[in-house]
Amino acid sequence: MAVLDRSIVARGALGEGPAAEAVMLPPEIGFLLAAGFPYQTLAEAAETAPRCRIDAATTLLNTGLISEDVFYRALAASLGAPFLEDIRLCLSAGTQQVLEDGAAPLVQPSPRAAVSAPRGRAVAQLIEARKRSAVLPAITTPTRLRLAVFAQRADAVATEAADGLQQHFPEWSCRPGVQPGDLIVVGTVLALLFLMTSLPNGLSMSLLGLLQIVTAAMLTVRLASIFVWSRPNAVAGMRCLGDDALPTYTVMVALCREARVVDQLLLSLGRLDYPQAKLDIKFLIEADDAETAAALRRVPMPARFEVVTAPPGLPRTKPRALNVALPLARGDYLVVYDAEDVVDPRQLRLAATLFARAPATTACLQGRLLIDNCKDGWLTRLFTIEYSALFDVLGPALAAWRMPTPLGGTTTHFRTRVLRELYGWDAWNVTEDADLGIRMALAGYHVGDLPSDTKEEGLVKVKPWLRQRTRWMKGFLQTSFTHLRHPRETYGRLGPVGSFFALTLVPGTVLSALVYPLLTLWTIYQMLLGPQAEAGILSDATRMGSHAVFVGGLLAMVLPALVACRRRKRHDLMLWTLLLPFYFGLVSAAAWLAVFELARHPHRWNKTEHGLARTSRSGARLTRSGLRSASPAPRPIPAMAAAG
Template sequence: MVLLSERGGGDWLTLLLYHVLGPPGERGVSVQRPPTGPAALPSEIAFLLAEGVDGRLLVRAAAAAAAAGTDAATALLNAGLIAESAYYEALARALGAPYLDGPIPFGLGLRFPDSLVAGLAPLAPGSVSPWVLAPRGRAIADLLDAPGRAPCRAAMPAITSPTRLREAVFAAIPEQVADHAAHDLRRRAPERATAPEPALRWLLVLALAVTAALCLCAALPPPLARAVVIAGQILFLAMAALRIAALAIAAPVEPEAVAPLAEADLPVYTVLVPLHREAAVVPDLLRALSALDYPAAKLDIKLLLEADDAETASALPRDTLPARFEVITVPPGGPRTKPRALNAALPLARGALLTVYDAEDVPDPGQLRLAAALFARLPARTACLQGRLVIDNAGDSYLARVFALEYAGLFDVLNPAFARCGLPVPLGGTSMHLRTAVVRALHGWDAHNVTEDADLGLRLALAGYTVGDLPSPTFEEAPARLGPWLGQRTRWLKGLVQTSLTHGRRPLDTARSLGGLETLCAVALVPGTVASALAYPVCLVAAAWSFLVLEIPAAPAFLDNLPTGLAITLFGTGLAALVLPALAGCARRGWGDLAQSVPWMPVYFLLVSLAAWLALIELVRAPLRWNKTRHGLARTSRSGRRARRGRPATPCDTARGPDGGACASA
């Protein structure tokens, strides 16, 4: 499509069609040479000189835009050099168009997300104009540079700011927004969405199938029954061995080995941050997001609030946040889950890449640059990069300490190994970096799944995409007390059951789509995690009774001894699969002091088992309940990057502190 600045005439109908059909937000912009004075200012900011804006600020914005390869208006607004409302009011005056700042009287044809994606919405008959327009990026220069603009001012659309348009659309059609966020996946890909039927039905079917299988095994002749038992033991042994095999895979490339992209080559990056009752950590969150080492003109940070969360809303300094921060209040509706909030913001994401952070996260400042560089050199089928989640408050309690060990094994050992092999990876709910187009093609997150990260990881694998490793830490706060930890882990395991039931409705089709080894990995990481947690206490007690009280009989024939031998092997392999990744993770992070707590892990997994049984109960009684975890309670910080309760974060006393290593405060 030919740009408007290259057209002859001032046909505003053509202009409106351009804004409806053309991509909004950041467009392809050639890198400009930095201007040397006000006369060289780009048109999208040059008109501000007549409004009395300091020319030095405009020159600064133009230079930043030239360096980043973007437009000067976005650079000016995202850097906070001018308020968004002031800019668009001045733009309306420059265009000779009405400016809408108060209520917007929309007409027929208002749609979510189409009207916001286009930045164009119809106005009611009798309004100041048939349309209201909220232009972004290069579209602003196209408007200002359109030949013949002045004679057609009577037909010109009204102007408003993108924030005002979005707030007005959300207020005018909240039901459409809520319906899209909650049900778009179910409408477009019902086979990949959580079933609307009660989970009790599926659990009963599963229980009946297991009972029938056990009865059938009991009725089989002894040789055949033994063969079935051995086959089951080998399957579980293979799943445990998969975790141990990850230890032998070499550590992935380190950040220093990745060539960074030039600023002009960096893509626009969207950061989604769902917030719910998080007023206590808002200051720390804003500091962490402001510290991201990424061009401000290419950042699109969206803070997502629930409609009834007045406390968090009041903690956000909306009036002083630069335009790269956008506060979005999700319309009320069900289910009240994190993925529903993400779905409401996904259509509005302007970045080619996006990531999700939780409220308490402190990502490494260079994480976005590293992810962009890795995506640029990886094939398109690598749709996601999983960052390294690091528990930072391990010194708060024994529970937090073992939680940190568990995360070290998962995110520093298992996930990188599975990613190198192209196997399904259990995504974390945060610091997962995604190609925006792929997430949209998969219709976003499952709003009815309370462990949306695991579900998305499996859907990526089923669609033929792979997940890569992002060797960049994000420091998190773990629950230090049993009650909050149990609620959080119950929700996670409940979501794994939901994911298992969703993608297990057609097990043969799922296995065919994944492949053999990929299916084994997915079974081990999703339903296998829940099944092993449920069975862990029984197996532990049975093994202790057999080893410590009873004598293990020796049969004269090898085949008769094989089930007993495999049971002993499976017990030892299972314990090793729990402990060894954590030890390897400690070694890679230099956590010698935490490695001493590894013997507590068998006791810790008894608590995981309790959470698994509670998850089954909650899945029947309250499948959509989101057990909220309070943040901002940490008393220690290994890295020194997180604020601690009672005093701000300070650097650790040891050289390894900033990298998550040993810290005296822990």
């Protein structure tokens, strides 16, 4: 019989003894018993749901005990309503509203006025409504409803994802891009750098002194960061929130031509120590990425996994894909991962706990990024050291000081409401994470530290490394031009100290990279080969400044790196820190390439290819040969059960 009462009690189905006690099946899953679904499975979901404080239907679907299609077909049969596969909607409300409601009117003439794809407790409400109404909506799955909405609103979805920030906060959007005046400023600065030695002595010394002051400011921030001690062990024994207190968490992963790392990604996400019923995992792909779509289809995934295809449009960037999925996020918190990431299983639970204890102004938690294939070559070793200095030393210091923080592109955890308040990411900024960190500071929020690791794949060859780093530098330039359009307003929002840090960490990063080889060669020339300069206060000051910046620069490169290696117990990498001056020569080359690319292709996204690692220090990464290191394999994603 169809089960439409408030609950159903089945006895004896589990045999004799204590386990045979009656388990009440809530109405949102009770109807499945009449459809032939095993009672034991339904009882398991009914018992698990209260412990997590979530409904039984979501528990059943998200844990893979039943497929979405089977569930909603059975719901339609129990209600006596048609199940729709092909849907033609009559849309008047916005996309987000329709998907939040899980219902929309149908194009007439139609046997039913509307179609519904209820989630969670809305299933029980719909079953209850049958007692009061003879006419119920047609039923479909949430996935089919979303596909129908996206098909009919493709242009609107694409436009909002690309230009929503510009429409609502034009002063914070990098559109319409770099203006002629910006290029004139950049050209003038570069011309002065090249002509510095031929300028009159007083003017050249003044410009050199100004460069030294800017460079010294950035060095001061990096050197000061080594005195802020972040203790990962302090949270290692922290009592995290229990399953009942944890909120729903959205996980977003943007994929573009990433078929080779899909298996590794699914294994990593399948190990998350978080209630499956409270996970909302979204894979974001482009409409023409057939290879990645096929790789995802090969794996049967429970309903907590969802593949969202971004409608065709420009720009073809990661932030646009994230903006497409942001209205679909069901979690109170949201995290962004990259395709090649191997995530600490405990990370979401720890982040939710820290968010619960943090003030409401903590809008984001930045996790720690580690290069996992550091033994692949000299470049990956230096990349490992740089990342460790950034995420184990500088990042925690900025969080402790509550200063503006250019975010990393992955393992960034957000309060979802803040992301929506700020209209997501700037789709036209190729370093959207750094820009979002500055925008959060401008809106009065700050970034906290999350001492939890995510393992990334470092690039082995110089050419792809330069392409990636050029994009990062270009995005820093875009962010600088965007938020310096109205310097007085930016200063008013950030204050003197916040403005100093923002200038130091964003435009200062690019400028210091541009002048790094010039100042270095100038100083070495003066110290070793140059004749004695004409005596004078200005000349003496700049000469002393050159020496101070040179020594300070070396210390700012090496000391944070050594501190980071010590904190990570990576003593094998300490000698490699001596090569950092040469490594930052590559950073300088990327900065110069970024300047020229900004003028020619301001919004081009240099794609980074993943899945090429040859080694894996953690044993968690698939190698190029396709073999897995000798480490315990994570549990696979639960297979979906069939009804009956």
